[in-house]
Amino acid sequence: SKRIILVGKAGMGKTYFSEEFLRNWVEGRTHRYKCIIYLTFRELNSIEYEISIKELLEAKCESLSSVLTLKNPDDLLIILDGLDEFKYNLNCDLQSSRSDVDSSFPVHDLVSKLITKNLLPNVDVMVTAPWTFLNKLDQYFTCMVVIQGFDDQQMKQYFDYLCKHKLQSESICGSIKKNNISHLASVPLYSFMLHQIMKNGSTLSQSSVKNINTCSRLLIQFLKSCLGYSLKEGKSIFEKLTTVMMAKPAIKQNPEDFIRRLGKLSYNSLLSGQLTVNAEALKKYGLSEKILNKYFSSFFYKKHSNGSSFEYCHATIKEMFAAFYCARVVRDDELKECLDAWVRGIIPPSIKSNLLFHVTTHHRFQLKHFTRLFMGFLSAADSSRLFSDAGRSSSLQSDTATLKDTTRDVLVRWFQRWLQNDLRAEDCLNLLHYIFELQDPDLTKRVSKYIKWINMCTKPLSAIDVQALRFSLKESKLEELDLRFCELGDKGVEQLRDILVNCKIVQLWSNKLSEKSGEILSEILQTPECAIEVLSIGNNNLGPVGVQYLWKALESNQTLRTLCVCGNDIQSKGTETLVQSLEENSTLEEI
Template sequence: METRGTFRGRHMSSNLSLDAQLVQSTFLQQSNLLQKFQCLYEGTAKQGNPTLLNEIYTELYITESESGEINDEHEVVQIETQSRRAATENTPIKCNDIFRSLPGQDKPIRTVLTKGVAGIGKTVSVQKFILDWAEGKENQDVQLIFPLPFRELNLMKDKTLSLSDLLHVFFHKTQQTEILSDEYKVLFIFDGLDESRLSLNFKSEVKLCNISESASVDELLMNLIVGNLLPSALIWITSRPAAAHLVPSECVHRVTEVRGFNEPQKQEYFRKSISDQSLANTIITHLKSSRSLHIMCHIPVFCWISATVLEKMLSEAERGEIPKTLTQMYTHFLIIQTNIKHEKDYEKRVKDEDMILKLGKLAFQQLVKGNLIFYEEDLRECGIDVTEASVYSGLCTQIFREELGLYQGKVFCFVHLSIQEHLAAVFVHRSLTNNCINIIKDLAWVSFNPLPGLHQKAVDEALQSKNGHLDLFLRFLLGLSLESNQTLLRELLTQTGSCSYNKEETVQYIKQKIRENGSPERSINLFHCLNELGEDSLMQEINDYLKSGKIGGTKLSSSQWSALVYVLLTSEQKMDVFNLKQFIGAQNTADEVLHKLLPVVKESRSVQLSYCGVTDEGCAALTSALRSNPSHLRELDLSLNKVGDFGLNQLSDLLQDPHCKLEIFRLSNCGVRDEGCAALASALRSNPSHLRELDLSENKVGDFGVNQLSDLLQDPLCKLEILGLWDCGVTDEGCAALTSSLRLNPSHLRKLDLTGNKVGDSGVKQLSDLLQDPHCKLEILGLSDCGVTDEGCAALISALRSNPSHLRKLDLSWNKVGDSRVKQLSDLLQDPHCKLEILRLSDCGVTDEGCAALTSSLRSNPSHLRELSLSWNKVGDFGVKQLSDLLQDPHCKLEILRLMDCGVTDEGCAALTSALRSNPSHLKELSLSWNELRDSDVKLLSDLKEDPHYKLETLEF
């Protein structure tokens, strides 16, 4: 490990005084940053006793992301979506490695943009990176680190100064002027781009190249990020997703995303945070029992909130119900934070109740405006004194730099967006119940009880929001109306008004909106609302249908379809595989069911739609839905559906999306013609690197379609491993184009199925040239019923002799192979380099003579073959006796033997029975259908199947 003051990877300076200055500056910088960043104040700027970061730090799940992805959904909705997606979707990156290339990436990384929702751990990742550097543990090739949060840069918004001056203001103990050059490696960290009040105009013509040139702060930052100033400096920018686009993609070399805690990290956090491990386990178990709470635990700040509440409630055995909903959890947290406020410098000039309502007013006003960061004048508008508010630091955090003397521009925010939304809901609810004031919008009440009217208006407003920004606020507002939560609030807020409330009116209104809402996806939050109200009858009905397996045969109402979507998306078992068949019955068409369940399809990595009756219309809806999340899907099976060229054209638009990562695409027997195949091949050419398996079997693709695919296959970026073209109308012409392309890019294809095509000897000769290429790694070759004669077979065997080690499966069934070519094939099989495991020669004109040659060779190399099919050949008893000698060889590992209609009598059957008795452990399947066997022979073999010492699972007569 390198110690502080040693620098790997920099250019050696001939100026010793500069080196000495660098060492001194680095030492001072590391010492200052170590002191500043070694402690973690969870959730707040300063609250309670500090915790050493290294004692509690839990590695976060960080992945590479697409620079172009912009998501303006509510951040909790984003978290709920991410929680449904497998953690294996992307390669994780440790925060200390964000400037290091992943395997296969050779471009240097200068600028990194890290995005993530509020409270997800972006700032803590920055803190950990800096702390490890300051302690001399990581990234010691960096000489200086300058953390410049946008919250603090905002306070210098109207200043004009040079980069050198700016750094002196923030880091006046570090004399960095002369060492800021391309000779040294420095890192600038700009945390919180979403909080920036600077005008970052990347189209500005102001170009700064000297650190002594003066300009506005936003121009200094822009020139640093673009690379005009200090082009060798590393830049790290963090941002919430909605603001990530403010930095042009061409200025960013890597985009990463902090996704919070995955499942093991959630548990690790609680075990580190709570010293009593038994209590920690109890808390983990409780959080798992509530899906809404468990989902939110992806956010580290919510883990802190939950740990704060549950540790106190469970360890002190407090009265009251342990929180099971978000409203309960946040209301308990509000009570705890009010009780532990710092009072040493606080004269009680304002009651807790008044301050909470003032903070609630501030929270609601800023939520409506879309502001998450606000200023002193915003507090004054709500009657809040800054000194009074500061004692509630567990709720509202004051952000400023005391050491800079910049008191004139204090910046405030709530600890987390969800806390702001909860306080806003408390304020709105309280304003109505105590003062009969509807804060959301004045209404002409049609009811003596105004609370249902408020709820109905809030539901309408939330549904009209395009990005769901009022969703969580609505959940809290409804949850606060329950008597149990009202009782909790009375510990803080005096209830002066009388407002009896029956939740049923609100419940029925929400259910009506679910029925009316055409989008089950948009109804998901309404089910969360029902959950906050303790109403789960719809969800329970669906769960009962799912458990009984009768969901497909039940005619569901629109509400039940929406409930089904909600249940599937919030199930503890991830919907990694979606199978449409289980939801289809006589009541609905496949397209209708598919359309209703598209929100679930979008979150599935494998979508199984085979033999369901999906049409081109369903394909169009499927494509439209998947466009919003193309990077998640890995497998799509549409086999045996009426997709047609139109449907495939729609899907092709999806496949050419650069974010699409589809690996397996099955379209067997889908009515696709050469036109659809051309569209597919064109789309794949524009995005060729992800698809691993393509099955177009039983479609009228023809030579034209195969020619289109051939252009794709020769692309060096194409990584296709499995290509299914069974019964596609391919002739030797198409086969020639195919193999010509594969010779240019032969190393990836592992399986090629040309069964049922008129390939003939000419096509097989073309394939043989490919097979003898040492770069060819083909393992499975299907040539059944391809019009191959002994001429083509000879060319094939010759090629395999020159490159025998890769082929694992060869199917030559229903071709005119004959004994002479089987003998040549036998020579191949006894080659010790031959690894053939499956050999199918059904109806190939093989007699007992060919069978004898075959088994003789296999006795020389018996350990590889697992399956042998000789059905519909004139093998006879003599051939079966030869095979029996092979079966009793202890080195023989044959598991499947097919001898249907082979002229076998009781004599051959007896030989087989005897052989299996002497080597009972490997054969699992034996087929002897359509042979002349006596009942006694059948019984002997059947007895073997019942014997537990035998592995025989399938026996056909």
């Protein structure tokens, strides 16, 4: 039996993959399993009593528990989708004996036992989760499946599928390429949003695209586009909302009031682990089912067609509204406290901010994407302008940094303190994403002097991750940049060339690099300002031609002391010009 973990970043399609796998089984297109059971952690969040696996399956379907008596247990697959949405802590480290199908446990213990094989050890179990959970759980899984983003060809195929007309697909792909936002479009969810922006009548003009280079800015453009779509004859959506909601039309409403209310609801739902919103909850926050149906249908769908229960279309939508709300209400004197709690799990004994009343140490594992969006919304243009004239195609954000000086100072001090710790790869990546989402040149420059070591070893980097590194480290002079086993490829090396040139130690082992990277690295080494002293690029595929580019660079480079190129299929042809190049070099000590 296997314990499989399916990992991918937010919006990569983990749920879609799981549901499609289930659909193929239902339609008889896969014969590996006689039965596949699909459970979401959102469903499990609603269980607040002890339950057995038998009772859990019977609750899903009355006759489903009979599969537990299959003659061959490995004919059964249980899919647990969305671990990042689970509101309970797992107890996988607890030592316990095997349990039977009739034994009842708290739901978090039941899930823990399934993962560790203390329950149903002979049944296959697949869990979907973001990368952040891998370090804590990898020892319990025998197989890992990674969902990568779209490459350029897959992106084109996806837009061909979404668009009714080929010309529309070509227009979107052309705008993406022209404006260098393929890193965003590589994420299926964001590609869908770009399509919706076009579908709703907005144009990806030069001015608007300039402001959607980060996740938060794309989401704001998507939010604006969906809301603006309901505008007719230039009438503000918030005038319409006020007409629907207010018993006394004379009472003036802040244009952002309804978004704030939905944001507050979303933030509390995020902390509680719920994706579902009912009519009672809407009323509590001054909203209504009618408002959601009429103006926010792009962000919710009804869980039951005859009911009044709504579900966010995607967890990212909930995070978007929650982050927008928090960015609008947080004060400078609360900012450090909130970031410490959300990012590092440090809860102060005496809490100042109302935002932290229900935050626990465990929430830091669930709020990674939320905090990135929060940073982006924190640096958005003045809130009074965000939704003014929502029907126009202009961007929601200004082209320049809009952080208040006091807010910027708080953030710089917070980054400085965090960087004094020995950061894990996941923490390093999050830190760089925060700087990237903020898009504040002054903050980037001030924080850069505190960044000396970046360790991303064994952390596969997506196209968006590479862009985050490229922006956030452009002012840094690094002692060491460790990018071993990061799936960079030649494209990643090309995009990071301005970062690599300023590093003393560069580790690029096992990154699927070809002779093209050899040429790029050669150009970097020949740059007069090159600071590289140690370059390690073993276990790639530079080949004879790729290493000859490096030998050529040795003739003029005056900084490199150590060069490691083992495991690159150099062959005898690759060493033909090595001696000649070494004779021209006076600094290399080891090769």
